[in-house]
Amino acid sequence: MVLLYVFGAVALINCAYYLLFSKFSFLKPLEKVVSEKYPVSLIVCAKNEAENLKKNIPLWQEQNYPHYDIILINDASMDETLDVMEAFAKDDPRIQIVNVKNNEAFWASKKYALTLGIKRSKNTRLVFTDADCYPASNNWLSVMASHFSNKKQLVLGYGAYEKKPGFLNRLIRFETLMTAIQYFSYAKAGTPYMGVGRNLAYTSNLYYENNGFMSHIKVASGDDDLFVNEAGTSTNTEICVDPDAFTYSLPKKKKKNWHIQKKRHYTTAKLYKPKHRFLLGAYYLFKLLFWLMAPIILFTDFWIFGLGILSIRILFQYIVVGYAAKKLHEQDLISLIPFYELFLIFTQLSIFISNSGEKSARWK
Known part of the structure; x- marks a missing residue:
């Protein structure tokens, strides 16, 4: 008994x-409001992502937003990533390239590369995604940016994975779904604890007020969740779950590769509040x-x-x-x-x- x-x-x-x-789960959809179109910077850090950039840069260029630039960060790639960036930049003045070379202090550090990209931006409002992610629509940037306000300086989006055959694909998507349910729910409850770099936005003011990534600069991962955990509050954080503002990427095809990815992500959880x-x-x-x-x-x-x-x-x-x-x-x-x-x-x-x-x- x-x-x-x-x-x-x-x-x-x-x-x-x-x-x-x-x-x-039962959050009512917010009415879409027409907000002022402030200039934004789309920031993408890429390491050995030449093929993904060829497919995704055109999708970022086609966003329905009047004032934005694209900051592409080449993080010491060994493939043709820089060449691809330069080829697109020749025909699009909105594209700015930050070419990062490895150094002893920040060897293979994505946070160091992102820091240089953020410093390059002249715009206060920043939207982040990964090189292997593509937006669900041409309104992605507009919808994400519309959630910024004088109070809301941090926007959490949904980074989904493509639907493919097989059990591993369903398991990966289920884990992604449950993670999103949690961080969206905690944010609505007034205690945001993480976000995903595949679809995230914040202001440079918030970044500098929290000294960027300095408190966890030596941790390999966590440019997204550890920053949100440190900088997010009940008043400065908003969620964006409009389907037009989802991003999609290809999930791992082998269980071993997914485990390696998850092991890297889980190392940051012990550093949460x-x-x-x-x-x-x-x-x-x-x-x-x-x-x-x-x-x-x-x-x-x-x-x-x-x-x-x-x-x-x-x-x-x-x-x-x-x-x-x-x-x-x-x-x-x-x-x-x-x-x-x-x-x-x-x-x-x-x-x-x-x-x-x-x-x-x-x-x-």
């Missing part, structure tokens, strides 16, 4: 998190406990009550995550949400264990 009570308490805590996530580490850690722990206890409860004399608790929790999950999935155009993931969650929990556990004691890798 005690085990049943514990299981019920664990399920209740799970549902409490879904109640938090409902702040995003204590309250965020606690909330995120508790969320993962109680999910793990729920799925570990569920089969045990179902083999006890109280299995009927256990089944009821299990059903209520899963129903809660389907409703909250399902609405969010529709909002982010990930409807094909809805039918197997608990299955993806279960698989992801133990995948993450294996990554956490393998990450222990390892030094963080360079960004590329």
Whole structure:
């Protein structure tokens, strides 16, 4: 009987998190307003991305926005990245190139490269994406920039992955969906903790007020989430979930490569503010406990009550995550949400264990 009570308490805590996530799932769409078109800078850092730049630079050039420039940062690439940038820059005066060479102090540091790109910008409002990302529409830049105001200096967007056949693709997209649900929900709750560099915007004023990336300059990753964790507040942060403002990129095709990517990302979580580490850690722990206890409860004399608790929790999950999935155009993931969650929990556990004691890798 005690085990049943514990299981019920664990399920209740799970549902409490879904109640938090409902702040995003049931968020009503904001009315589109025509805002003043301030000049913005689109900043892209590229390392050995020649082929992706050939495909994506034309899409960035075609944005429906009257006043913007494109700052392309070549981060000590070994391929034809710089040549591709220069070829496009010849025909488009909006394109500015920052050619970064490695040095001893900041060897292979994306943050160092981004810092040089930000310093090059003459515009206060900055929009960031990655070289392998393309916008969902020609209105991406306009919609993202429209969320800036005198108070709102940080805009969190959604960086999605393309839909491809196979289970790994669905798992990657489910993990991306759940991450987005969390950082959008926490932002709406007044405690932003991360964003993704695939689709992010902030002002140079906010950047300089927080001394840029200096507090974590030696950490290989975190130019996006660690900056948001440090600089984001309840008053200066806004979310942008208009489908026109999504970005898309190709997910990893091999599980090993995805694990390497996730291991690099997870190294930054330990540097989050204590309250965020606690909330995120508790969320993962109680999910793990729920799925570990569920089969045990179902083999006890109280299995009927256990089944009821299990059903209520899963129903809660389907409703909250399902609405969010529709909002982010990930409807094909809805039918197997608990299955993806279960698989992801133990995948993450294996990554956490393998990450222990390892030094963080360079960004590329």
